[in-house]
Amino acid sequence: MAENVDLKALDKKIFKTTNEDGLMDIYFGILFMSLGIQALFRDILPGVMGYLGIYLILIAFAFTFLIIGKKKITTPRMGIVKLSVKTSPTKKKLVITLSINVVVSFIFFILTFLDLFQFVQIDPIIFTLSIGLGIIALPISLLAYFSKTPRWYIIAIVLGLGFFLTEIFYPVVGSPLDSLIAFSITGGSIIVMGLVVLSRFIKKYPLKNSEPINE
Numbered sequence: 001m002a003e004n005v006d007l008k009a010l011d012k013k014i015f016k017t018t019n020e021d022g023l024m025d026i027y028f029g030i031l032f033m034s035l036g037i038q039a040l041f042r043d044i045l046p047g048v049m050g051y052l053g054i055y056l057i058l059i060a061f062a063f064t065f066l067i068i069g070k071k072k073i074t075t076p077r078m079g080i081v082k083l084s085v086k087t088s089p090t091k092k093k094l095v096i097t098l099s100i101n102v103v104v105s106f107i108f109f110i111l112t113f114l115d116l117f118q119f120v121q122i123d124p125i126i127f128t129l130s131i132g133l134g135i136i137a138l139p140i141s142l143l144a145y146f147s148k149t150p151r152w153y154i155i156a157i158v159l160g161l162g163f164f165l166t167e168i169f170y171p172v173v174g175s176p177l178d179s180l181i182a183f184s185i186t187g188g189s190i191i192v193m194g195l196v197v198l199s200r201f202i203k204k205y206p207l208k209n210s211e212p213i214n215e
Contacts, residue, residue: 017078019149022197023069025190027062028140032159033187034058039179077205100139128163136160151197155190162186
C-alpha cells in the first residue's frame with residue numbers, strides 16, 4: 001500500500017513539476033490569439049478554407065513551439081520522464097479529458113461550418129458565454145485539476161470569456177475587429193502570464209548537464 005501511495009504521489013509531482021515551465025500556458029495563449037488573427041483574413045482570402053488554412057498554420061506554429069520549447073528548455077533542466085497511460089493515473093485522466101474535448105470541439109466546428117447555430121433561439125451573449133465556459137473553460141479546469149496546476153483555472157476563466165467578449169465588442173467596432181480585440185486580450189494576457197512563469201522556471205532550474213530519467 002505504501003508503495004502505491006508513493007507512486008501516486010510521484011505521478012502527481014512529475015506532472016506538477018513538468019508544468020512549471022509555463023510553455024503550455026503560452027501554447028493556450030497562441031491558440032486563442034490565432035482566432036483573432038485568422039478573423040482578419042475572412043475578407044481577404046476566398047472561402048472558408050482560406051482563413052481556415054491560416055488558422056491551421058497558426059495552430060501548427062503553436063504546437064511546434066510547445067514541442068521545441070519542451071525539448072530545448074524543459075528537458076535539459078528536468079530530464080526526460082516517460083510515463084505510459086497504463087501506469088500513470090494522471091496521464092490517463094488527461095488523455096480522456098483531451099479526447100472528449102477534441103470530439104466536442106470538432107462537433108462544434110462542424111455545426112459552425114454548416115451555420116446550424118442560426119437556428120438556435122437564444123440571446124447571443126448568453127450563447128457565447130455558454131459555449132466559452134462549456135467547451136473551453138470546463139476542459140481546461142479539468143486539466144488543471146488532474147495535473148494539479150492551479151493557475152490553469154485562471155486560464156480557463158480568461159479564455160472561456162473570449163467568445164463572450166466578441167459579442168461585447170461587436171456593436172462598438174464590428175467584425176472582424178471584435179474577434180481580433182477579444183482574442184488578443186484573452187490570448188495575449190495568457191501569453192504574458194506564461195512568459196512570467198517561464199522566466200521563473202529558468203531561474204529556478206538553471207541549465208545543467210543531466211542524464212535522462214526513464215520510468
